[in-house]
Amino acid sequence: MSILALDFMVRALLAGALTGVMAPAVGSYIVQRKLSLLGDGLGHVAIAGVGLALMTGQAPVPVAVAVCVAGAVLIELLRQSGRASGDVGLAILFYGGLASGVLMAGLAGRGAGMLSQFLFGSLTSVNRSDLIVVAAMSALVLVTAIGLSPQLFAVCADEDYARTQGLPTRALNLMIVVMAAVTVAVSMRTVGLMLVSALMVIPVATSNNIVQGFRRSLYTSMMIGLVCATLGVVISYYLDSASGATIVVLAILVFIATLPISTTLERRRRSRPAPVEDDERVFERAEPHESVGESALRPAVLHGDHVDYLHDGHRHAPHGDHFDEH
Known part of the structure; x- marks a missing residue:
């Protein structure tokens, strides 16, 4: 039977493709800011959102998005105010989110085992409403990440200079962490909260192996994420394996495959001086x-x-x- 003849697999392919494009788009800015582990911390906050949804009887995805965004904004404001350094903020995200999520899931009588489908993803259980939420959030994140790429890159590359040029650095930094929070929360049904950070970072690292320049790296990482996500879903269907884990392992294999290309390009760049024009x-x-x-x-x-x-x-x-x- 063709994979496209199954409605749940079509939904899984669409959700996986959207996540594969959205996660590297946000990850490009996260990597530029040297906050590659931010996705892991936000994933733990999203667990708290899932626990709250189970305890209140609400839909997990919208609640997780709201809680994750609130946590990301709080930590960024603490960092900007100097009351908490980046590593302390991430520690708060890791331990506070995980503990409160497990606690609330237990109070709801569902137990920690109920959280497993959100921790590691369950693409085949994505329903129509989940797909609509993923599509809407993906469109919002991609429009922001691409449309404001010069401003967001300026803040990531040189925040002090961006501030002197009149850019609203505070708002732009908040925008980056909010996009990351939304990406993590809506990806919990696709690659899972424990693995979405890998999809935010690995395609970006892979693109940096083969191209130069932030804009080229941004679009290349999105393409790599799209290919890995869709192929990962197909491979997981035929191997009967976990879709999220298959996607991440495939992304890692692609990264390893590009390492020789990176080494070759680096040698060529070092062997010849950068061209200097007449002017x-x-x-x-x-x-x-x-x-x-x-x-x-x-x-x-x-x-x-x-x-x-x-x-x-x-x-x-x-x-x-x-x-x-x-």
């Missing part, structure tokens, strides 16, 4: 250029009437209220 002049002294999570001197290149800063092999040029990658 460019490399400064003998590096200009100060603050980067997220670190303070360092960045090589600066005079390019026509502006300056490009070299960062991780890419050229970032100030352009109005954001950075453009050259």
